[in-house]
Amino acid sequence: MAQASSNDKKIASETESEVEDSDFKPLTAQEAREWRSRHPALSVWRIVWGQAAVGAVVALLAWWLTGRLPVAWSAGYGALSVVVPAALFARGMARRRSTAGAAMVGLLGWELVKIALTVAMLAAAPRVVPGLSWLALLVGMVVTMKTYWIALLARPGVRRTD
Incomplete structure (x- = not known):
């Protein structure tokens, strides 16, 4: 039982570090409009x-x-x-x-x-x-x-x- 909880903690900490490491941030509506204006549809x-x-x-x-x-x-x-x-x-x-x-x-x-x-x-x-x-x-x-x-x-x- 103790083994399972330590594995769960290890997986949770790896997931948290992956989230922290990723540079993804959603665009605001204004940023999305600016991106669309710089990249018009072909x-x-x-x-x-x-x-x-x-x-x-x-x-x-x-x-x-x-x-x-x-x-x-x-x-x-x-x-x-x-x-x-x-x-x-x-x-x-x-x-x-x-x-x-x-x-x-x-x-x-x-x-x-x-x-x-x-x-x-x-x-x-x-x-x-x-x-x-x-x-x-x-x-x-x-x-x-x-x-x-x-x-x-x-x-x-x-x-x-x-």
Whole structure:
């Protein structure tokens, strides 16, 4: 019995020291407003439109560099196979969920839809794009996908306080 009480005391003192060691303190309403003003939300639709613009530029560059229209169509279709599923995903995720579990199920469900649509578009590519260039399609896809990183790195309005 004495052994159990000393273990309980040891666990309680470890828990107390963990609480004391943590630097967590909840924000006040004013601090939360200031944090939100320094870290504005990034619009998903802005990313999707950015991807569409980058895809159009890649298709135009492919046409300019090669002088062949099928290469431009291939690069453009590669970009579309990223943009269309991303737009559908953004539309599906825009709906508010009542619980965190519902939000996770929605995220996973729409991500599966996005992947399936991308695979279906790639499978249809040889029938949809005459004179398909797989290399141009792949370049269009990869460059358009990398737009996510550019958008995250170049977010407007993010200011460091450190």
